Amino acid sequence: MVALARKTLVYEWRRFLPAILAVCFAGLLQLLQAALVLGIFGSASVYITGSSADLWAGYPGTQSVNLGRSIDAGVEMRLRMDPAVAAVEPFHWVDADWRGPNDTGGVSVFVSGINTRPDGMLFAQALPPALRARLNEPDAVIVDRADLDSLGVGIGDSAVINGHRVRVVGVSSGLRALGGVNVVASLATAATLDTDPSNANRMTYFVARLHDPGQARRVAVRLRGDRAFGNYDVWTAKSFARRSRLYWIFDTGAGAGVLFLAGIVFLVGAAITSQTLMAAVIGSVREYATLNALGVGVGALRRVVMEQAFWVGLLGLVGSAVLGAVAMAFARSRNVPVALGPWTTLACLSLCMGLAIVSGLAAMRSLHRADPATLLR
């Protein structure tokens, strides 16, 4: 079989280049905007993804980790009673007001009261044991290095949270959150900063480590809905992180923005690609008509056009994957939050292949001009 589609593509590459570039840049645009949105809003779940816990127990219906309400402290016992649970740890969340030594005004902060033992689950990745141990000092807090400026402090400086004096004993990275500045303290410090009297004997979350993390989903189902300890629910870390991210993506309208832009990119890309493919078909219309005169069916000619669309799509995809990888590496080197999972990548690239296929279908319609009778004059 003579590979007409491929040979034409190679020989007349200049003609197909606009279509390949259109697919390539459509793909790149999709990948980067998805990576940016997921990267920025991924920090909404930094409490969950930065911790090593398998299960999270919190107030029923909590839509995002920063919206937690306190649950009965007895839930800890309920979790410990389950044979699959290896360890349980409280997480005290306090919405607070920060006043630094410099003139930064009030800053809204989230205080995370965590277990300071070396094997603590919360912020296990961001806080190495030595740094974590410093939280044992009374009124010690740790913040992200990138937040020092907005808090108006340096290491060793003092500040006031909810009227209590605290001291910054260290900085780390990977603590940046969305919607406010994240301040990490010990459970004891956090308790002194929590001014809400109704939170006595209650805790925002309990997190648990399982003997077998693979059982997380089953154990979560088993643990939830036990009314003896008041209202609480149990989620796997993965589903709670996902729920927090989605809450932010859709609550802020960013999700709708992404979908809208994806639609625009698709339309613009399809317009350019289909026009280019159409021009290629019309450029060869006399040759196609000759083939049809010789008895080659219209279906076979359509396959040639679709094959060209496929190769254009594939080349465009390779281009956007390469450029996307370069752009992602550059963004990471500049601390721009980007995150891209395999499924999102696949979805973006499929959209581009869909764009090429739709363009091919549109270009196929130009084949009706390949009427062999018009060759006879």
Add this chain to the structure above:
Amino acid sequence: MSQPLPSANASTSLQVRHVRKSFVSGQVRSTVLHDLTLDIRAGELTLISGPSGCGKSTLLAILSGLQRADDGQVIALGQDLGVLGARALERFRLRHTGFVFQGFNLFPALNALEQVELPLSYLGLAPAEARRRAMASLEEVGLGPRTSLRPSELSGGEKQRVAIARALAKQPDLLFADEPTSALDAANGQTIIDILHRIARTHGTTVLCVSHDPRLVGHADRVLAMEDGRILSDRVPPSPSTPATGFEETP
């Protein structure tokens, strides 16, 4: 028509019976073919000549199954083309007909061998067989040594020979040529008509050529002169041509 109705015999490959064709453009209906009846024989080079607009290309389109007649009957190789659907006509053309057009209509990306192989692959031939036939056809038109060249590297005459080889490789029973020499100089035109003539003789193919080129008249086995949608004369030229053997040409 003044001609008697010819009786079909073994060597008659195309029969035309009372064919009419007219086109409507705006309010005007113009008749291109008036009640045409004729027979065309296999193994001959039949030339239809006449001024432009006389209906000769329309006749070719109808005889080859590219267009349908308004009225009348076209029987090609014993098959009434009027009863075939669009798909069946395509299949008929695939199996039985070859075309050579005034424009060579070669794919710029393919070399001479691939141009000829391309339609063969749709015939369901094995790749090796398609290649063998394509090579044989190119050699027959004298392009054996130039099979790897693309159209941009070939002269006009060579391009037309590739187009003939493309039609010939299918081993068609019917070969239609529309103004095959119009875009060529005298020497190349001579070569092309000789090749077409030889194909009719050696393969027993029905070669039907439409042209207003007066140089071709002396080379045809039979000349039908057309004017205003009617056949004016049907004659055998006085000095039948002897096909040339060489393929020297001036590019």
